[in-house]
Amino acid sequence: xxxxxxxxxxxxRPRWFLLTAxxxxxxxxxxxxEVLTFSGSVLGAEGAIVRRQIxxxxxxxxxxxxxxxxxxxxxxxxxxxxxxxxxxxxPQPDVLQxxxxxxxxxxxxxxxxxxxxxxxxxxxxxxxxxxxNRWQGRLFAMPWLVDVGMLYWRTDLLSGPPAxxxxxxxxxxxxxxxxxxxxxxxxxxxxxxxxxxxxxxxLTAFGGQILDxxxxxxxxxxxxxxxxxxxxxxxxxxxxxxxxxxxxEEQTRFAFQNGNALFLRNWPYAxxxxxxxxxxxxxxxxxxxxxxxxxxxxxxxxxxQLAINARxxxxxxxxxxxxxxTAPAQLIERAHATGQFPARxxxxxxxxxxxxxxxxxxxARRIIDKAIPRPVTPVYTELSGELQIHLxxxxxxxxxxxxxxxxxxxxxxxxxxxxxxxxxxH
Amino acid sequence: xxxxxxxxxxxxxxxxxxxxxTPTLALLAVMALGPLVxxxxxxxxxxDLRLPWLGRTFIGLGNYTEAxxxxxxxxxxxxxxxxxxxxxxIELVLGLLLALMLDALVRFRGLARVLVLLPWxxxxxxxxxxxxxxxxxxxxxxAELLDWVVPGSSRVDWLAGPQSAxxxxxxxxxxxxxxxxxxxxxxxxxxxxxxxxxxxxxxGASALxxxxxxxxxxxxxxxxxxxxxxxxxxxxxxDLVFVLTGGGPGTSTEVVSMYAFTSLLQNLRxxxxxxxxxxxxxxxxxxxLGYVRMLEPVREAR
Numbered sequence: 238x239x240x241x242x243x244x245x246x247x248x249x250r251p252r253w254f255l256l257t258a259x260x261x262x263x264x265x266x267x268x269x270x271e272v273l274t275f276s277g278s279v280l281g282a283e284g285a286i287v288r289r290q291i292x293x294x295x296x297x298x299x300x301x302x303x304x305x306x307x308x309x310x311x312x313x314x315x316x317x318x319x320x321x322x323x324x325x326x327x328p329q330p331d332v333l334q335x336x337x338x339x340x341x342x343x344x345x346x347x348x349x350x351x352x353x354x355x356x357x358x359x360x361x362x363x364x365x366x367x368x369x370n371r372w373q374g375r376l377f378a379m380p381w382l383v384d385v386g387m388l389y390w391r392t393d394l395l396s397g398p399p400a401x402x403x404x405x406x407x408x409x410x411x412x413x414x415x416x417x418x419x420x421x422x423x424x425x426x427x428x429x430x431x432x433x434x435x436x437x438x439x440l441t442a443f444g445g446q447i448l449d450x451x452x453x454x455x456x457x458x459x460x461x462x463x464x465x466x467x468x469x470x471x472x473x474x475x476x477x478x479x480x481x482x483x484x485x486e487e488q489t490r491f492a493f494q495n496g497n498a499l500f501l502r503n504w505p506y507a508x509x510x511x512x513x514x515x516x517x518x519x520x521x522x523x524x525x526x527x528x529x530x531x532x533x534x535x536x537x538x539x540x541x542q543l544a545i546n547a548r549x550x551x552x553x554x555x556x557x558x559x560x561x562x563t564a565p566a567q568l569i570e571r572a573h574a575t576g577q578f579p580a581r582x583x584x585x586x587x588x589x590x591x592x593x594x595x596x597x598x599x600x601a602r603r604i605i606d607k608a609i610p611r612p613v614t615p616v617y618t619e620l621s622g623e624l625q626i627h628l629x630x631x632x633x634x635x636x637x638x639x640x641x642x643x644x645x646x647x648x649x650x651x652x653x654x655x656x657x658x659x660x661x662x663h
Numbered sequence: 664x665x666x667x668x669x670x671x672x673x674x675x676x677x678x679x680x681x682x683x684x685t686p687t688l689a690l691l692a693v694m695a696l697g698p699l700v701x702x703x704x705x706x707x708x709x710x711d712l713r714l715p716w717l718g719r720t721f722i723g724l725g726n727y728t729e730a731x732x733x734x735x736x737x738x739x740x741x742x743x744x745x746x747x748x749x750x751x752x753i754e755l756v757l758g759l760l761l762a763l764m765l766d767a768l769v770r771f772r773g774l775a776r777v778l779v780l781l782p783w784x785x786x787x788x789x790x791x792x793x794x795x796x797x798x799x800x801x802x803x804x805x806a807e808l809l810d811w812v813v814p815g816s817s818r819v820d821w822l823a824g825p826q827s828a829x830x831x832x833x834x835x836x837x838x839x840x841x842x843x844x845x846x847x848x849x850x851x852x853x854x855x856x857x858x859x860x861x862x863x864x865x866x867g868a869s870a871l872x873x874x875x876x877x878x879x880x881x882x883x884x885x886x887x888x889x890x891x892x893x894x895x896x897x898x899x900x901x902d903l904v905f906v907l908t909g910g911g912p913g914t915s916t917e918v919v920s921m922y923a924f925t926s927l928l929q930n931l932r933x934x935x936x937x938x939x940x941x942x943x944x945x946x947x948x949x950x951x952l953g954y955v956r957m958l959e960p961v962r963e964a965r
Binding site: 313317320324342345346347427428429479480482483488615616618619622626627629630632633635636656657 | 711712713714715716820822823824825908909911912913915925928929930
């Protein structure tokens with residue numbers, strides 16, 4: 238009290254300052270700025286090309302400025318951030334780059350818009366990518382870039398890729414005995430998402446499936462038990478080295494890139510890196526789809542999709558941006574910049590992609606045609622977590638394959654049941 | 664007269680003390696108590712961020728009964744307790760030996776202490792990565808060393824075996840935290856009056872007798888403090904296991920904080936994950952209380 242009378246100047250100055258600050262804040266932070274926000278991978282070559290394309294889109298549509306919001310490149314971290322934003326009903330970002338396994342989760346939560354109102358033209362997209370982005374009959378995200386599991390094989394040691402797993406094992410044994418390689422087939426066998434992708438490819442090759450068409454759990458079928466038993470036997474026989482049980486993508490790539498392994502199961506990114514100058518196997522490898530064994534050859538589907546935030550204030554503009562980014566011209570340009578596979582099959586027929594992709598476009602196309610989505614369900618991550626545990630236990634001899642799959646199936650049913658999703662996919 | 668004048672002063676001082684404590688108490692309430700109460704409250708709900716259509720319903724102790732019947736949780740709890748008992752016991756013995764040696768050193772004391780502390784100074788994730796590299800596969804240094812000691816045994820994938828995966832985890836933890844244990848015990852050793860030891864020696868006590876009847880009893884408070892720190896730390900172990908094995912193979916090295924993390928932040932089951940966290944907190948807190956009890960009679964005896 239007393240001090241305010243004796244030192245007025247000292248107090249009025251901060252008061253004025255506060256008032257001004259408040260006024261500035263009311264003007265600046267009051268209504269949200271009218272911008273369209275895109276969020277996704279913005280690192281390195283990917284970031285450069287997406288920024289260039291978005292700037293071009295903004296000059297074509299001068300009404301609304303477009304902002305690029307960086308998100309973590311790690312899938313888990315980005316997922317967590319998205320869930321925080323969307324769960325809090327934030328109207329931004331407007332356009333979200335999604336991993337293929339997130340679409341049903343966000344769709345079921347009501348966090349992203351069904352796109353049917355914009356009458357999207359889905360004819361020129363790989364069917365598997367459209368199927369993966371549908372939830373309860375409606376399309377929730379547009380496929381953008383495709384990732385597929387591929388079999389890398391050594392062209393200097395083999396005359397062609399194996400069509401069956403038995404052929405693959407024969408090649409491995411003869412090359413191992415000749416000493417040309419020290420390892421046969423390497424894949425991602427650590428307990429993480431990659432293991433489920435590998436299992437899905439073996440499973441389909443043996444004629445099995447994780448969920449059936451009605452969304453019911455089918456992973457304890459005899460076909461599935463045969464597939465998992467075969468995987469475990471491959472390790473016991475030395476066709477697949479035991480070390481893979483702790484390996485993720487990069488360790489398997491090193492094994493193949495250094496010339497140690499005869500076969501590698503990996504995503505397309507590995508091809509770009511193994512084409513570089515210092516790679517031992519440079520121009521001594523090719524890609525094919527994984528072999529089969531009674532079922533059909535399959536490639537686990539990954540990749541990027543674009544979706545619209547359900548609370549977006551600029552849904553129409555957001556859709557225009559998605560249409561623009563997924564248009565053939567932009568996809569071709571992007572393929573040349575990053576080597577990523579476009580989601581439109583028509584582009585592979587023309588010569589436009591000839592030297593854009595790290596592998597011949599024909600080979601890429603043949604593999605993508607065999608792509609299958611992982612189970613399309615909002616609780617995929619939880620299902621995958623349980624599967625990872627039991628698959629890994631079976632591969633490390635802690636559970637018999639039939640036992641492991643029976644236990645996993647029980648857990649999967651419990652998760653679907655808790656979520657109220659048992660058999661409610663359609 | 665003096666008494667009458669002192670009492671109001673005392674009251675005033677007490678009041679002042681509380682007043683001065685207020686910011687600290689407020690900070691504690693906001694930073695420690697608030698989140699704790701919020702977590703306990705959340706643990707009474709069925710709340711799955713992934714399944715918003717199920718809503719957030721009050722289920723009382725439902726999450727706790729689920730945890731009690733959750734085999735994976737019980738297994739993780741057993742792993743954590745086993746890990747804590749094993750590593751803390753080894754660290755106590757090695758740390759005591761190390762502290763006695765450092766205490767007996769006449770020259771290069773400072774240098775020796777710095778060198779001993781190096782592993783402790785390394786960030787856990789970095790240490791874990793180094794140990795992971797050493798045990799990564801059949802061609803890793805650890806496997807080659809074993810092959811040299813026991814010929815023909817190099818074909819062991821340490822991290823892929825349900826039992827063998829514990830070896831690098833325990834080794835890394837002991838390697839990293841024994842120095843910390845040693846330093847705490849060294850501080851205790853240096854607080855012991857040397858003349859007691861000298862007197863016992865004059866009376867003809869052997870080195871072992873002096874250690875058992877003089878050093879060890881007087882070191883007890885330091886040992887208890889070191890045990891509190893290490894036990895609580897070991898119970899919360901996360902980063903080391905996360906980097907070395909990720910809880911695998913299967914779930915054979917999964918510890919309780921990892922399982923809580925998976926439930927809470929990966930599966931986004933907020934209610935259940937909170938309940939798991941509360942259980943871990945209660946276990947750690949009661950252990951700390953037990954240790955503090957152990958400390959008290961010592962203080963009174965003095």
